Amino acid sequence: MRTVMNSPGSSFWAGISSFPEKGTSTLSLFDIVNTPGVAADLSHISTPAKVVGYLPPDDGLKKALAGAEIVVIPAGVPRKPGINAGIVRDLATGIATTAPKAFVLVISNPVNSTVPIVAEVFKKHGVFDPKRLFGVTTLDVVRASTFVSEILGDLSLANKVVVPVVGGHSGVTIVPLLSQSSHPLPSGFAQDELDKLTNRIQFGGDEVVKAKDGAGSATLSMAFAGAEFASKVIRAANGEKGIVAPTFVNLAADKEGGGALKKEIGDDLDYFSAPVELGPDGVVKIHGLGKITEHESTLIKAAVPELKTSIDKGVSFIESSKL
Incomplete structure (x- = not known):
């Protein structure tokens, strides 16, 4: 399998392509600087993957993407939405023209806008498949699991606690469904404590x-979360069944499930982060919210207008851009 990835905090990214007859994979890296050195460093790790780094000269981006089956984009400048929008747009253009069938995993913030940016670029090139585009929200789930295990006083539970996190991937759009935690919070957990925990999950990046x-x-932590989600996509692509993970997707990826979710949230949003079943072709099923509390319902209502604004910004950015 061939994977392409970016490094967080830069314009670097990567792709994967299969060489089943050799039993190896290729990890291709692309960035504006230092990529050969990063590739050399990674190539010393004991895995069956061949690692290659490309720079912009000599069609480096096209070479990195050639044959890619999975593309991971953590590219950009931390907390610089306008700059990241342009970077993601240009990378999406490269994917659309070189690897249009690849699964695309977007980490670059703000995910609530950058995923629609990728989708709109793909639409303009006639290659958009909502089942193969994902916004990586796994870090919110990782934080929720870790923080709940801290409250339970047992960090050994951190990789066992499962807390569904829905909505989006910034601030109030992050809605942890703590009532559905696999490991319930202590009895008598006060409302003010619940509010503090929710806020910590929503604004963990600020911490x-x-x-x-x-x-x-x-x-x-983002690299860990990104690797976790990419691993699930790869396992599902290889035929493993029953893999479900929260991710920010276009709800048209599963019209039945997406339509039902729109009714649950009470709005006709095009994108939402929800538990999604993954398969060989990407999205298999978008799951609903399940039984939620009045408190969680209030959080979702607060998230919707913020999500709308962010999604519209992404779409408008491409409508006003020259590709």
């Missing part, structure tokens, strides 16, 4: 930025 004195944002 990292503050700890880094404004000199950076979440990169290591």
Whole structure:
């Protein structure tokens, strides 16, 4: 399998393509600087993957994408939405013209806008398949699991706790369904404590930025979360069944499930993060919210207008761009 990836905080990304007869994979990296060195570093890890790094000269982007089956885009400048929009647009154009059938995993923030940007670029090139485009919201799930395990006083549970997180991938659009946690919160957990926990999950990125004195944002935890989701997509593509993961998707990827979800949230949004069953062709089924509390319903109502604004910004950006 051939995978293409970017590095967070830059314009670097990568793709994967299969070589089943050799039993190996290729990881292609692309960035405006340093990619050969990063590739050399990664190539020393004991995996069956061949790692190649490309730079912009000599059609580096096209070479990185050639034959890619999965493309991961964590490219961009931390917390610079306008700059990231242009970077993601240009990368999406490269994918549309070189690897239009690839699964595309978008990490670049703001995901609520960058996923629609990729979709609109693909639509203009006539290659949009909503089943193969994903916004990676896994870090919200990872944070929720970790923070709940801290409250339970047992960090060994961190990789066992499962908390569905729906909505989007920024601030109030992040809605943790704590009532559905696989490991319930302590009995008597007060409303103010619930509010604090919810806020920490929603604004966990700010906690990292503050700890880094404004000199950076979440990169290591995001890399872990991105790898977790990419692994699930790869496993599903290889035929493993029953894999479900929250991800920000176009609800047209599953008209029945997406339509039912729109009724649950009470709005005709085109994109929403929800638990999604993955398969060889991408999205198999979009699951609904399940039984939620009045508190969680209020959080979703607060998320919807923010999501609408962010989605519209992404769409408008491409409508006003020259591709």
